[in-house]
Amino acid sequence: MDQLQLDIWKEPTHPTLPVDIHVPFESLQSVKAFLEANEIEHYIMINDLQALIDEERHEMQSTRFIEPRNTDNFDYAQYHTLDEIEFNQMFVPLFQINAFMDMLVAENPNLVTKLRIGSSYEQRPLYVLKFSSGPNRPGFWIDTGIHSREWVTQAAGIWFAKKIVIDYGRNQAFTAILNKMDILLEIVTNPDGYHYTHTTNRMWRKTRKPNPGSSCVGVDPNRNWDAGFGGPGASSNPCMETYRGPSAHSESEVKSIVDYVKSHGNIKGFISIHSYSQMLMYPYGYTKTPVPNQPELHDLARRAIANLASLYGTKYTYGSIITTIYQASGGTIDWTYDQGIKYSYTFELRDTGRYGFLLPANQIIPTAQETWLGLMTIMQHTKDNLY
């Protein structure tokens, strides 16, 4: 075992207590093989120690430099297929997601561009990946991570980004979609919140903007949209998790999307992804009045979750927001629908409460895979029913 050059951080002391081992890159495959062959339960605490040290150094020096690496080898060992991406088996911090996006663009310059649609309250860039096979196409929007504690969603967003570049040109159904529509993917829709969940409070949901006259910070970005704003289904108290904010679109994280959607002018589908509850919902949340094309949206949802369930049997419920989960005013897809984006949906990903927000990392990829099937159904329908 000496040749593996293992550096033991926490020695074995008792059969029930964990051992922490720092494994050099070259030995990774062997160590993993040994652990798996002996059915020794293990997990990765730090997937790239050097990156962590670099980040710390970078933060201390306040200069920006990220060593570019390949998205296939991102942070690690080897991947064989998309499904085995080690990086995507972890919940990774913001700087790694930013680096991932840059690498994806660098590797796929004819397909992917990174747009900056604005800045968060704490001046973090709000990035959207645009996947496009040609000019002047209608757009299909997907966002993840608008509520920062819903970590499986940002992780799924990363997986979707990689899936898109792999499937275009290889998967017939998806290639047909991207040949007709651009995909716009905002992976970290609330970067201030995401950073905060990593550094301070794992259960943080809102933005990080202070509220004048209150010691409580933040606005619920999914109650801040101009749809039923001010009505029941949101709080007027800055100390509450569903605080709507002082006015509609007061949060830059929301306003940036509003401005982008309006200036784009040709977005035909809009999906906002949350966790948890295992639901697929269409508007409205703020009112019981059904949307005009409810039968179509209801049937499309039915088909989408049937396809989602086909992979691992994961059961979703579906319906309008207000009947399926609760009344919510100022919500994203109520606004997008009222802008004329007919195919507006919101997902609540795994699970149904057992782990809740703290979904284990080993469920990231299965969740992303099954969700993708649901997304494909909606994207396909949108492409076939452009308006």
Added chain:
Amino acid sequence: MHRCVCAALAVLSLVGASPTPGSAPPRSVPWKASRLDKPNEHVIFLQYGETEPALKLKETMPVEELNPTHYPARRAAAVAQHFLNARHGSPYKWFHVEQVQSATLEEIAGVGAKYHVVFSAKEGVCNQSVGLCTADVLFPEAGGDQTAPQVQCSCEGPLAINASAQEEAFYRRLRGSNSPVTGNNIPDSFGFIAPDMKPLWILAGVASSFVMLKESNENTLYNLAQVANVTQLESEDKQLKFQYHVLLHEMVSQEIIHWKLLVTWAPAGGVSVLHPERQPHCHDCVLPPATAPKERSDPE
């Protein structure tokens, strides 16, 4: 690896209402959906925590069919889940609703809202289905002295899943240990739970069910979000005793609500929750890790 050695005791299915204290649980006939055809049937509601029938009602009101995928039915099923866990949970037994099959609602003037819900459920440790469960959940009308819902629930499948080998082993390990167990952030941010912390997490889920049951109403949906910390305490009797600080997630308000609970358990008896204390609403709480208690005999 958390090896599951679970055997189902086949015949006895579990009944939530014990008509006479001290008697063995009766064998029950699985409730059928045809109860809807018997509008004059007497219904016995069991007060949470007691074994005597507390309320007898005659059903005469019209019954409204509910969409099982909409939230009212699901919230009622969640309440029944909390009831099952409070009654039958252990560090190796944790029940979850899988899917709501059907539900009805009856508004009873002067009393409250009575839900009848049929749902499939599963025990999560052994990953074993308990088949269809049928529950009556009465949310009392606001303004009365009753705030907690009253629940009666029984399931088709065996709730008396035999996890006694693991329960005994866990019990002996913690009783015999010289250093009291402590834990923080279970699961951690990444959803990881150390194997030796898993029964403490499940016990937290079961103990939290007492609180979640009591706190539930038609406008809430509770889940255990995380165990902030747990400390084993010295106990005067043969029970294991723990001080827990748990984070509950309430879905409708999206709030994280902190509770401190004193929890006791031994394999023979069930879980008991003493001194549940809701912590003041803390908008941005960062909790310190658990430390071993200074005086082993003094709970916090």
